[in-house]
Amino acid sequence: MLRTYKFRIYPTREQEEKLAKHFGHTRFVYNFFLNYANIIYRVMERPTYYNEWASVLVKLKKTNKYSWLNEVNSQALQQSLKDLERAFKNFFKKQAGYPKFKKKKFSRQTFRIPQHIQLYIKEDNPKYGCIFVPKFKEGIKVRLHRKLPKDGKIKQATFIKTPTNKYYAAIVFEVQDAEVQNTSTDILGIDLGIKDTITLSDGKKYKMPDLSKYERQIKRLHRRLSRKQRGSKNWEKARLCLAKLYEKIVNIKNDWLHKITHDLVSESQAGKIVVEDLNIKGMVQNHRLARHIHMQSWRRFLELLEYKAKRCGIEVIKANRYYPSSQMCSECGYINKEVKDLSVREWTCPVCGAHHDRDVNAAKNLVRYGLMLSIGREPSEFMPVDSALAAEPERGLRAITG
Incomplete structure (x- = not known):
């Protein structure tokens, strides 16, 4: 290694x-x-x-x-x-x-x-x-x-x-x-978002430190740099101040990501971790959300999580990009397409009546995804009722009958 x-x-x-x-x-x-x-x-x-x-x-x-x-x-x-x-x-x-x-x-x-x-x-x-x-x-x-x-x-x-x-x-x-042998059968689902950077299937949420005050400083320093004559000593001083601020932001984010990923692999006691396979390059095409997405550092989080999980013998599974983790009810499997609207943070399933937090429900569905793979099922077809999952009520999964 x-x-x-x-x-x-x-x-x-x-x-x-x-x-x-x-x-x-x-x-x-x-x-x-x-x-x-x-x-x-x-x-x-x-x-x-x-x-x-x-x-x-x-x-x-x-x-x-x-x-x-x-x-x-x-x-x-x-x-x-x-x-x-x-x-x-x-x-x-x-x-x-x-x-x-x-x-x-x-x-x-x-x-x-x-x-x-x-x-x-x-x-x-x-x-x-x-x-x-x-x-x-x-x-x-x-x-x-x-x-x-x-x-x-x-x-x-x-x-x-x-x-x-x-x-x-x-x-x-x-x-x-x-070689680390992890015999745990527990599965941890992790949903990535903007409001809460990380949401776990057990309900825990982690939010990136507030960096808005540094954004205002960056704008001010960029204006100061633009007023200087390029190549002069004062221009170099202004450039150095701006570079130090950018470096400070990166250090804050990296420190937070390292601590969170370390806690996830050392304290979760899970044998598998299921995360989303996000199309980050396509998501940043939305100019209203691009800045917020970049600030979350999802790609960096996944890189750190993968190599740290490997050291602890934990398997990291990336769910299918088109798996409807946010739209599917984690209790009955009903797919509510109205949840595609990102402004919907909480919703109630019209079939079973279960009330869901958007991010927690998505993380629970990622656990469902990992469970289907563990029992030999390929989660390529998304059905409201799944008899294989309904046969395991001890894992907190039930299906609608009739």
């Missing part, structure tokens, strides 16, 4: 210059060969891949015009080519858009080193250490705020510079995969 530990590093002035060269050179190589691939395809009508790019890169480094590429670690440049190849493969698999050129300023900059990485901890102060990589033989100071794996083997390290001019090292460790 691979685990990534992200630590903040504190380079010296000379090391910052070396890091800037690595960021710039790897970005140049990525953009150069993206343009190279575009030209070759347009002129010769054939694709190009990593092996061809790597051979051309070797020839470039031997020329006088591009001899400055030898100033940085050669493997960092090769990893940039591998990133470009992966971007093209994701595009051909229709998993991402066409690769774009990387920007030079004011964006997140990275480069990756695949080997010859050493991490040492200070004996007098175990919270600090040094990381040694090629071209940085003097070592870069690093703050170790987390305990390192005992038997972990370092596989690679990614160096990051944020828009707020902070430096980080994301180190990937290969650790022994501890």
